Amino acid sequence: MVFSSLIFIFKFLPLTLLLYYISPKPLRNLVLLIASLVFYGWGEPLYIVLMIFTTVFDYICGLLIHKYDEHIIKKKIIFILSVIINLGILSFFKYYGFLVDNINSVFGLNIVASKLPLPVGISFYTFQTMSYVIDVYLKKVQVQRNIISFGTYVTMFPQLVAGPIVKYGDVEKQLKHREESLEKFSEGVEIFIIGLAKKVVLANNIGLLWTTVKATSFGEITVLSAWLGIIAFTFQIYFDFSGYSDMAIGLGKMFGFELMKNFNYPYISKSVSEFWRRWHISLGDWFREYVYIPLGGNRCERTKQYRNLFIVWFLTGLWHGANWNFIFWGLYFGFFITLEKMFLKSWLDKLPRVLFHVYTLLVVIVGWVFFEFESLWGAFKYIGIMFGFGSNGLYDKQSLYFIKTNLLLFIAVSLCSLPLLKGLFESIKNKRKGLKAIAISMMYLALLILSTTYLVNESYNPFLYFRF
Template sequence: MVFSSLLFLFLFLPVTILIYYISPNRLRNAILLVASLVFYAWGEPVYIFIMIFSTVFDYVNGILIEKYRHRKAIARGVLIVSLMGSLGILGFFKYAGFVFDNINSLFNLHLQAVDLPLPVGISFYTFQTMSYVIDVYRGKVTAQKNLISFGAYVSMFPQLVAGPIVKYGDIAAQLVNRKVTLDRFGEGAELFIRGLAKKVLLANNIGLLWASVKAVPAEELSVLSAWLGIVAFTFQIYFDFSGYSDMARGLGKMIGFDFMENFNYPYISRSITEFWRRWHISLGAWFREYIYIPLGGNREGHLKQLRNLAVVWFITGLWHGASWNFIIWGLYFGFFVTFEKWFLLKWLQRLPAFVSHVYTLMIVIIGWVFFEFEHLPAALTFIGTMFGAGAHGFVDNRSLYDLSTNALLLLVMALCATPFPRRALRNVRSKFARFGSIAASAVYFIFMVASTAYLVNATYNPFLYFRF
């Protein structure tokens, strides 16, 4: 089940919210747990047992680590078992086929891995349980003794499928005591609707342009078509993923939780370093806290910092998918982040904002080619087409048609990728008091009606991060 579906919007969510609100506080974690299990099992009834196992496994490990905190060898042993178990499950389902394929290629073998579909959200809830046991081991959080509360944390349906990655310490107090008010519900509903509109009205529509361009052989594309296509994908993946994250945060507020912001207008960045401070913030924070800093960060000289950055960006790429294109994509960005840290960033800060902004967008857009094309030769061919190598001319009738029919949508998306619309709506509310609130509510009502109308007739409603 996904948020951008009529089943979720008009059956699952209303029923869950109604039961949740009429129930006493002491039962709400249990209701949240049951609702989350139903949500997850709706599309993958078998894989629910994997999530339940991971939950119970690390619930027990957390208690054991805390019990033997002063006996470091035992606590460390439990931690290692926990991490190996979590990574083993993730590795089996997500990376076994990738490993076997590469072994076969290297040694000319014919080994075959079991071809199993990837459990939805496994990368997200695995990182959450791992951060929990690590933080218990570090003494940063107290082990959760209530299995239902811990299960609600791991399986929480608002952020189960696509994050943000929520650390246990950030919501431990909220699991025990959280406020559910009409104002917070309203804030959450607005955030959810805004995310739904981003996903359904913007990402889905511009995704049609990318799908049509990608279906054409590279040698038949003009330069303009190639750029229109990858710019469309650049917008699609941002509004798709950030829209889903907004929906998750909105749902969290509706039931009393505050999740961290996961996207902060990354396309207004003036460097790749800034881009990654604004893009998928929870993942970047996770890698920084649990991998980069424990490896030594930047405290032990340039060579070790280079090693640490290489490790982090290799894992960043690998986390997104079991394919070499994701690894190349991660290392590609790692190269520019490292280059900026050591040299380029100080120069970028001195350049006019327009120049540094164009530099950043060019690097990001080219990076999305590596992300989207599974095979490196196809990615390099497409990049070549973007710059005229092997292209079917600079412009053709197809590209002019695509540009004319999508120009307004592209302009709207470019505007919505900045803070301007959100600030404008906030200013209307603050300056015009009651009228401003009515106007803002009318805007969100229109968003909801338009999104629903789209979903009624939708034949194209992908979620790009569903595979991660």
């Protein structure tokens, strides 16, 4: 089950909200836990056992680490065991086939690896449970003795499938006491509707262009079509993932939770480093806190700083998927971020401001090619076409048709990628009185109806981060 589906919007969510709010406050975590298990089990009935095991295992590890706080060796053994089990489960389901394929390729073997379906959201909830155990071990948070509350944290359906990755310390107090109010609920509904529209109206429609271009043989793609296609994907993945994150944040508010912002207009960035401070913020925070800083972060000598960056970006790429294209994609961004730290940023600072954006967007757009193509050969071939290598020509009738039929959509997604519209809307929203308040409410209703219309006639409704 995904948020951008009619069964979720008009059946599962209203019923869950009804049961949640008619329940006494002490029982609301239990209601949310049961609803989350139903949500997950809807599409993953078998793997719900895996999620429950992870939840119970890390709950017990937290209790034991707290119990043996004065016994350093026992405490460390339990901590290491927790990390090994969590990473072991993640590696088995996500990387086992990839590892066997590479062993076969290198040593000329023919080991048969069973293709296991990837449990939805395993990368997200594994990182969440690990953050809890790590923080209990480091005494950053108090141990959670209530397994219902801990289970709610791990399985909470608003952020279960695609984040944001919620560290336990961010919601520790909210699991015990959180404010549910009509104002917060209505704000959550508004954020959810905006996220839904971003996903269904913008991402799905601009994504159709990329699907068409990608399905075209390399020998028929012109330079213009190649650029139009990957720019379409650039917008698709942003509105797809940020829309889903907005829906998660909105749902959190409906249940009284405050979840962190996961995107902050990344395409206005003036450097690759800034782009990654604005894109998938919760993942960047997780790697910075649990990998980069423990390795020494910026506190060590320059060469070690660069080493730390490449380790983080190798792991970032690997986290996204068991394929060499993701690893290359992660190292690709690590390379540019390292260059910026070394000298590139100081050079760019001397250039006109607009060139900052051109450089950043160019690096990001090319990076999305590596992200999207499973084959590195295919990615390099496509990039070659983008820059005129090959005999496909600059443009043809099809590429001009793409521009003609998608021009207004490109304008819309470009404007919605900027904070300008949001700033204008927020200024009106904060002054809503009388007719303005009615107009704003009608606008949200219109967005919901428009999104629902697209879902009713749904023929193309992928969720790109569902595979992670």
